[in-house]
Amino acid sequence: MAKHIAVIHGPNLNLLGKREVGIYGGKSMEGINSDIEAEARKLNVTVEFYQSNGEGELVTFIQQCRGRADGILLNAGAYTHYSVALRDAISAAQVPTVEAHISNIYKREAFRHTSVIAPVCIGQICGFGPYSYILGLRALIEDRLDPWLP
Amino acid sequence: MKKRSFLVISGPNLNLLGTRKTSIYGEGSLEDIHRGLEQRAEELKVGVQCRQFNSEGAIIDCLQEAPGSFDGVIINAGALAHYSYALRSAIGAMLLPCVEVFISNVYAREEFRHKSVIAPVCVGVIGGFGKKSYLLALEALANLTEV
Numbered sequence: 001m002a003k004h005i006a007v008i009h010g011p012n013l014n015l016l017g018k019r020e021v022g023i024y025g026g027k028s029m030e031g032i033n034s035d036i037e038a039e040a041r042k043l044n045v046t047v048e049f050y051q052s053n054g055e056g057e058l059v060t061f062i063q064q065c066r067g068r069a070d071g072i073l074l075n076a077g078a079y080t081h082y083s084v085a086l087r088d089a090i091s092a093a094q095v096p097t098v099e100a101h102i103s104n105i106y107k108r109e110a111f112r113h114t115s116v117i118a119p120v121c122i123g124q125i126c127g128f129g130p131y132s133y134i135l136g137l138r139a140l141i142e143d144r145l146d147p148w149l150p
Numbered sequence: 151m152k153k154r155s156f157l158v159i160s161g162p163n164l165n166l167l168g169t170r171k172t173s174i175y176g177e178g179s180l181e182d183i184h185r186g187l188e189q190r191a192e193e194l195k196v197g198v199q200c201r202q203f204n205s206e207g208a209i210i211d212c213l214q215e216a217p218g219s220f221d222g223v224i225i226n227a228g229a230l231a232h233y234s235y236a237l238r239s240a241i242g243a244m245l246l247p248c249v250e251v252f253i254s255n256v257y258a259r260e261e262f263r264h265k266s267v268i269a270p271v272c273v274g275v276i277g278g279f280g281k282k283s284y285l286l287a288l289e290a291l292a293n294l295t296e297v
Contacts, residue, residue: 104269104270104272104273104274104275106266106269106270106272106275107269107270113265114264115257118255118257118258119255119257119258120258121255121257121278122255122278122279123255123276123277123278123279123283124255124257124275124276124277124278125274125275125276125286126274126275127249127272127273127274127275128273128274128290128293128294131290131293131294132274134293135276135286135289135290138286138289139276139279139282139286
């Protein structure tokens with residue numbers, strides 16, 4: 001059966017393409033989602049998308065991924081840097097999660113250099129614009145990427 | 151159009167991959183990684199040259215010589231990532247896009263590994279996906295310089 005991946009966007013990512021385009025680029029969230037969908041088709045997996053500005057809503061959605069999704073691709077936006085609740089939800093969901101960021105968070109303000117969710121994710125990809133999501137999806141699902149697998 | 155070519159540098163102790171702490175770094179050797187990169191480079195129609203150095207100075211020499219021969223750099227600086235300001239300056243000076251990779255998820259490890267002094271001068275960071283991190287970085291660079 002095809003793997004199913006939940007793609008989750010956190011606060012203010014609904015404004016992509018409209019705010020601070022110098023940092024986040026001109027592409028809208030819908031545009032990014034259709035690129036992810038095209039890549040998912042190529043890789044023969046299914047994807048669903050969720051965006052919320054609310055921390056609690058994100059926590060609830062991540063909890064509900066348990067047993068339902070094979071992977072989570074998460075850009076938690078600013079919550080990345082302080083939401084211990086989101087971190088606990090990721091741990092509890094027991095779904096392999098990849099953390100993605102559009103910008104290189106290490107080039108920015110010091111408060112963005114710490115991710116409280118990173119320790120409970122498989123890994124982190126940041127700095128490649130919307131392509132960070134594509135790389136994150138491939139990291140989650142493409143076994144072919146790992147020539148060391150039997 | 152000239153074929154784009156990328157330099158892949160692995161830092162100290164990465165020559166020991168497959169022989170030490172395999173629970174963290176996995177079973178495959180660095181040669182396996184290099185073979186995987188060469189195979190993927192062929193698919194992406196780009197060139198790749200892979201080097202490994204234990205010496206900080208040798209990495210800096212190599213980075214200084216990279217412009218002119220390469221279109222981008224992938225670096226796994228190993229432990230140097232966390233403290234080598236000389237490496238940071240060399241990456242900043244070469245003016246080529248550089249992607250930082252880690253095999254392990256450094257944020258799930260000791261606190262001194264949580265900070266990379268080279269990350270701010272790199273385009274981006276990819277870490278935690280085992281040896282796949284290198285392949286994803288190659289794809290990232292290939293996509294980056296395509297546009």
